[in-house]
Amino acid sequence: MSENKKKHLCYIALSDNILSKSNIELIKKSSKYGKIVIGLMSDKAISEYKTAPLLNFNQRKLIAENLKNVYKVVEQTSRDYTENLIKLKPKYVVHKKNSWHKGLQKRTRENVIKIIKKWSGKLLEFTTTDEKEDKFFELNPALRRNKLIRLIRSKKIVRFLEAHNSLSALIIEKLKLNVKNISEEFDGIWCSSLADSATRAKPDNQSVDLNTRINSLNDILETTSKPIIFDADNGGTDEQLPYTIKNLERMGISAIVMEDKIGVKKNSLFSDQAGAKQDSVKNFCNKLKLASLSRITNDLLIVARIESFILNKGLADALKRAEAYSKFGADLILIHSKAKTPNEIFKFAQKFKKSKYYKPLVCVPSTYSNTHEDDLIKHGFKVVIYANQLLRSVYPAMLITAKSILKNKKSKNIENKISSIKEIISLIEK
Ligand code: SPV
Ligand code: MG
Numbered sequence: 001m002s003e004n005k006k007k008h009l010c011y012i013a014l015s016d017n018i019l020s021k022s023n024i025e026l027i028k029k030s031s032k033y034g035k036i037v038i039g040l041m042s043d044k045a046i047s048e049y050k051t052a053p054l055l056n057f058n059q060r061k062l063i064a065e066n067l068k069n070v071y072k073v074v075e076q077t078s079r080d081y082t083e084n085l086i087k088l089k090p091k092y093v094v095h096k097k098n099s100w101h102k103g104l105q106k107r108t109r110e111n112v113i114k115i116i117k118k119w120s121g122k123l124l125e126f127t128t129t130d131e132k133e134d135k136f137f138e139l140n141p142a143l144r145r146n147k148l149i150r151l152i153r154s155k156k157i158v159r160f161l162e163a164h165n166s167l168s169a170l171i172i173e174k175l176k177l178n179v180k181n182i183s184e185e186f187d188g189i190w191c192s193s194l195a196d197s198a199t200r201a202k203p204d205n206q207s208v209d210l211n212t213r214i215n216s217l218n219d220i221l222e223t224t225s226k227p228i229i230f231d232a233d234n235g236g237t238d239e240q241l242p243y244t245i246k247n248l249e250r251m252g253i254s255a256i257v258m259e260d261k262i263g264v265k266k267n268s269l270f271s272d273q274a275g276a277k278q279d280s281v282k283n284f285c286n287k288l289k290l291a292s293l294s295r296i297t298n299d300l301l302i303v304a305r306i307e308s309f310i311l312n313k314g315l316a317d318a319l320k321r322a323e324a325y326s327k328f329g330a331d332l333i334l335i336h337s338k339a340k341t342p343n344e345i346f347k348f349a350q351k352f353k354k355s356k357y358y359k360p361l362v363c364v365p366s367t368y369s370n371t372h373e374d375d376l377i378k379h380g381f382k383v384v385i386y387a388n389q390l391l392r393s394v395y396p397a398m399l400i401t402a403k404s405i406l407k408n409k410k411s412k413n414i415e416n417k418i419s420s421i422k423e424i425i426s427l428i429e430k
Contacts (some may be wrong), residue, residue, distance in 0.1 A: 007034070007035075008033060008034030008035065008090075008091075008092065009034055009035055009036075009037050009071075009088055009090035009091060009092070010031075010033050010034040010035065010036045010037065010090060010091070010092045010124075011028060011037050011039055011081075011084070011085065011088060011090035011091075011092065011093045011094065011134045012026060012029045012036060012037070012038055012039065012093075012094045012095070012306065013038075013039040013040075013041060013076050013081060013095075014038055014039070014040055014051065015041040015045075015050070015218055015363060016053045016059060017048045017053045017054055017055050017060070018055070018060050018064050018067070021062055021128075021129045022096060022129050023128075023129035023377075024067075024276065025126070025128045025129060026094060026096060026126055027067060027069055027070065028069065029094075029316060030069075030092070030094045030124070030126070031069040032092075032168040033091075033092050033094075033124065034091060034092060035071035035072075035311070036069055036070050036071050036072075037071060037072045037073075037074060037090065037351045038064045038070055038072070038073045039074055039075075039076035039081065039084050040057065040060055040061055040073050040074070040075055041075075041076045041077075041079070042057055042075055042076070042077050042412075043056055043057050043150065043153070043154035044154050044155075045076060045077055045078050045079055046077075046154075047080075047151070047154045047155045048078075048079065048182065049079055049104060049182060049183045050176075050183060050185070052147070052150055052151060052154055052155075054144075054146070054147065056150055057075075057152075061073055068430065071214055074088070076296070079108060080108065081093070081108065081111070081112050082111065082115060084119075085112065085115050085116060086115070087372070089119050089121070090116070090121060091119075091120075091121055091122065092121065092122055092123075092124050093112050093116055093121065093122075093123050093124070094123075094124045094125075094126065095109070095123065095124075095125050095126075096125070096126065096127075096128050097125040097126055097127045098125075098127075099325070103183070104178065104182075104183050105177070108112065108277075109123075116168065116426075123251060126150060127138065128129055138418070140252075141221075141227075141250065141251060141252025142252065142297075142299070143252075143301060144225060144226075144227060144228075144252040145227070145249065145252045145254050145297070145299045146254075146299045147188070147226070147227040147254060147360050148188065148227040148229070148254035148255055148299075148301060149254075149299060149301065151187050151188070151227070152332075152360060152382055152383065155187070156377050157373050157376060157377050157382060157384055158187045158188070158382060158383045158384070159186050159187050159373070159383075159386075160186065160187060160188045160190045160229055160383065160384065160385045160386065161186045161189065161190060161191075161385075161386045161389065161390065162190045162191075162192045162196070162385075162386060162387050162388050162389065162390050162391060163190070163191065163195075163390060164192070164195035164196060164216075164390065164391045165199060165216070165219065165220075165221055165378065166219045166220055166222065166223045166224075167424075167427075167428075168391075168394075169189050169220040169223060169224050170223050170224065170427060170428065171390070172186045172188075172189050172224070172226065172390075173189075173223070173224040173225065173226055173428075174427065185344040186226070187226065187227070188226045188227040188228060188229060188254070189220060189224065189226055189227070189228045190228075190229050190231065190385045190386070190387055191213070191216065191217055191220065191228055191229065191230045191231055192231050192387050192391075193206075193208075193213070193233050193268055194231075194232045194254050194344030194387070194388055194390060194391075195387075195390070195391040196208060196212075196213055196216050197389055198391055199391065200212075203267075204265070204266075204267040205264070205266065205267075206233060206265045210236065210240070210244065214251075217230065217248075217251060217253065218251070218303055220298055221251060221252065227254035227255075227256060228252075228253050228255075229247055229253075229254060229255040229256075229257060229303070229385065230253050230256050230257065230381075231257050232244060232257060232258050233258075233259060233261075233265055234258055234259050234260070234261050234265070234279070234287075235256070235258035235287055235291065236263060238286075238287065238290055241287065241290055241291055241294065242290065242294035244256070245294040245295050245300065246295075246296070248300060249295055249296060249297065249299075249300045250253070253300065254299070254300065254301060255300065255301040255302070255303050255331075255332070256291065256300065256301075256302060256303065257303040257305050257334055257362075258291065258303070258304060258305060259305040259306075259307055259336070260278055260279045260284040260290070260304065260305065260306060260307055260321065260325075261276055261277065261278055261279060261311075262278070262279045262283075263277040264276060265278055268307060268310045268336055268338060269338050269367065271338075272311065276311070277311075278307055278308065278311050278313065281320065281321055281324050282317055284304070284321075284324075284325065285324050285325065285328035285329075285383040286328070286329070286366070288302060288304055288325055288328045288329040288330050289328045289329050291329065291386050292328075292330075292331075293329075298331075300303070301307055301328050301331040301332055302329055302331050302332075303330065303331065303332045303333070303334050303362060304321075304322075304325035304326075304330035304332075304333055304334065305336055305362075306318050306321050306333065306334065306335050306336060307324060307333040307336055307338045308321060308327070309335070309336060309338070309339070309344050309345070309348075310336055310337070310338055315344065315347055315348060315351070318335060318348050319348065319352060321353055322335070322352050322355070322357070322359075323349075323352075323355055323357040326355075326357035326358070326359045327357055330359060330360070331359060331360075332359055332360050332382070332383065333352070333359050333360075333361055333362065334361075334362035334363070334364065335348050335349070335352075335361060335362075335363060335365075335370065336363075337364075337367070338366070338367045339367060339368060340367055341368050341371075342363075342365065342368045342375070342376075342379070344370045345363055345368075346379045349361055349379045349380045349381065350379070350380075353380050359404050360382035360383065361380060361381045361382055361383075362381070362382070362383040362384075362385060363381050363383075363385070364384075364385045364387045365384065365386070365387060366386075366387055397418075400414070400417070401418060
């Protein structure tokens, strides 16, 4: 580097995993232009517009600070570069070519150009290796598993949607929607016992055995990278549970939900709960303890699902259980309800918030579906699971198509209502 260039600053904002080949290339190329300052985006800033990277801020910072050619690492607390650029007045801002010319990033790029122009700064855009190589990171089960904890720490609410097979999971994986200039997406995949059973035309009563459920998970893992929460019904027997936990952990699942019910398994949304009994607090606490001791890492979160409202046992019972479950190893509490309004779960949240055994709350707004996420956030919920909506949307669509073909004795009449083969194939191949 010439003497003159030595005093120039080169600003690179990074929002992904530092040790990707393309980032290293970017840093190497930039080092010819001046001293490199990495604007390391905070987890929170990233989560506001896309999935947070696998490594958290401190892990990324440690790596970035120790890279050759990096002069300094500063935190960038928003997607917008303005604050850091004005503070540092870098001669150059560096970015990967072609990765921010479209969509929401386009405005950020234009803004950067406008700001640095004030001190004759320049934008440098470099071609880097195909980002597919960076995707290698995503294949690591340990990194996928750890994503849920990170999302819980960095987002106001973490949003899961049910997938009943790989194709529905792929929709969750890839869908991004621009809502009021924020790129919205689902944070992860709920592997529902109801949806998994119904897809196999079986009732939600454990007729689909655990191995088959694990196979469904495997299919979904193959085509996605987002975190998965597994619905394990009541977790099975004490003899089986440690193996289930280890298996899920090995696969890279982020959380297991266990409900405090015993006896004949009934889906909680059925009004008839005859035969379904709630486990004793003591038994279920032992199960939670067993689950939490069976895991190798703390990244597989244990979610205790309380069925007190489902079985009309009331608020006091739910609260007593929440405290006990929390004490015995639950990382999160799922308070289930089949009421038409969220009143009972909101009352529960209000009281539980004050407990010294408080744990982040999960809800499943299937029957109180008119409840907006903002309201859930306001009442202290951290994870929302939309538990069955994709399954419920394919069923009527298939019925309409089948009826149309039967009625018209040809398929032409339904053509404009169904997707083209090309559309589906391109989703798979992309
Ligand atoms: C599931 O989706 O299988 C659940 C949630 O367990 S519920 O159907 O509400 O019981
Ligand atoms: Mg279930």
